[in-house]
Amino acid sequence: MKYIGKFFVLVLVIPLLFTAAGSAAETPKKVAILPFEINAPEDLSYLREGIMDMLASRISWEGKVEAIEEQLVKNALAGREGALNEAAAREVGTSLGADYVLFGSLTVFGESVSIDAKMIALKEERPPVSVYAQTKGMGEVIPRINDFAQDINNKIFGRGAAPVATAPQQPRFSRAHPETIMSGPAPSTPVPQDSGSFVQMQSGREAGSDVFRSQKLSFPALGMDVGDVDGDGRPEIVVLSKPREVIVYQWDQGRLTKRGSFQGEKRDQLVWVCLVDANHDGKAEVYVSNLRDQRLASYVLEWRGDRLKKLATEIQWYFNRLTVPGKETILLGQKKNMEDIFIPGVYHLQFAGGSYQPLEGISLPRRANVFNFTQGDLDGDGKPETAFIGPKERLYLVDDDGTRLWQSREYYGATSNKLEGKNPSSGSTRDPGGGGATDDDEVETYYIPSPLLLVDLNSDKQLELLANRNLSLVTRVLAGVRRFSDGEIQSLAWVGDSILPQWKTRPLRGMLVSYRLADIDGDGQEELVAAAVLERGAFKKSKSMIYVYELDGVRALSGKTSAPGIIESNM
Known part of the structure; x- marks a missing residue:
């Protein structure tokens, strides 16, 4: 009986020991x-x-x-x-x-x-x-x-040792100010006054405009788009949050009111969100680019009644949209495989027969992909040019026959929203602005840039390009660290034979992830709506905020006119 008693004691104790050990290990x-x-x-x-x-x-x-x-x-x-x-x-x-x-x-x-x-x-x-x-x-x-x-x-x-992403050789530090290390010497720039939200670059003038900030959101935003998802004539703000939620907000006098949300599956890696009324029912569908175990498993949501519902799932496309003033917004798609982040070929997609089918291919430079380009007649020659964020996060402009027209010295579009895998060429075999194949073909980490927008805010029939710069003291010199303290949005235009900055927003706090134009307050005029991650780092809990810029000031600006209250600000 003693042996039996000891046996039962062991039976009871041993599982407890393993449970304790397992708990400690966890x-x-x-x-x-x-x-x-x-x-x-x-x-x-x-x-x-x-x-x-x-x-x-x-x-x-x-x-x-x-x-x-x-x-x-x-x-x-x-x-x-x-x-x-x-x-x-x-x-x-x-x-x-x-x-x-x-x-x-x-x-x-x-x-x-x-x-x-x-x-x-x-x-x-x-x-x-x-x-x-x-x-x-x-x-x-x-x-x-x-x-x-x-x-x-x-x-x-x-x-x-974990695999480390291949990256260009990092520049050596210098004894200069940290900003000079990243972007090289810049012309002397007088400090702008505290009034106004925009600075006009070309004529050295400042345009006073209002900027409104939402309450802080308790998550890092991965993406954001604006559109009428419920068909009531008022646009909603749709935010992609980390780790896997799609949230619909209404902008109401400077605050965001949550209308509804959709929760992804545990294995989902939400990548991007865009809004397009591809089925022409008067309501924009919510297109969510999503990976599941490195496979594309995107889905489409639509507003039904008082909530978001799935319209289509397990779609083998990345999604984005292309909007050019005066033209219909179109839905774009691109595919991937298990090894490559992108398979060459970006397509105009249409909804037909219950699925999304490629309608026609988009002619693009080699390094352009579904997330990093826009296309329109920027130089006024009647033919579309392609602007895209290329290797090393430089901004390029390429004409319709593949000739590089311009390349920036500054960095544009940088974010921390990343994809893992090889990054092969995309689009046609034309030069991407980098001179053919390079070691970038083997890059293991690709950072999705914030969008490039084509606008004509001053109605002069010349398109301007909105692009953002997220500012960092460490990202350009510390491999693998993506830390941005401030961001700004610039308006760029073709002047003579080059792209020149026209105006920019004053630096806003945080890393800009997306921005769109929409009449968010119902006053009949479009505003600039931007989403930014306020804090990001290994130690900090990330939060986000929505900024809304009234654009009355910049609509009145033109590179050929002047107005009082403008400050010299060269770039």
């Missing part, structure tokens, strides 16, 4: 990443933030390893002065309940840079992982930090 390890001490003759605080973000993104492992939020770390460091030694780092990490603490320093002396960093365990006995290196310039710092993160993953967390 608890992610917490890492406190402390700000690096920077010893340099110039201000490199932006680099400190970039290193923290990079380490957090490299070390974080879903369900297994997480970085403690940056603000919590800063709160724990409040009041401390001087450099952190190991004892102080242990104390801070312990106060945060961390399993590990990572700290270090970076010292610049002439052309030499030394890196000294260490990660130590706080709750178990194990040797620390450390790095000490001297480099001949700042250009070697990021690879060393990346190696350090991989060393931590291998030695502490038993995680092999």
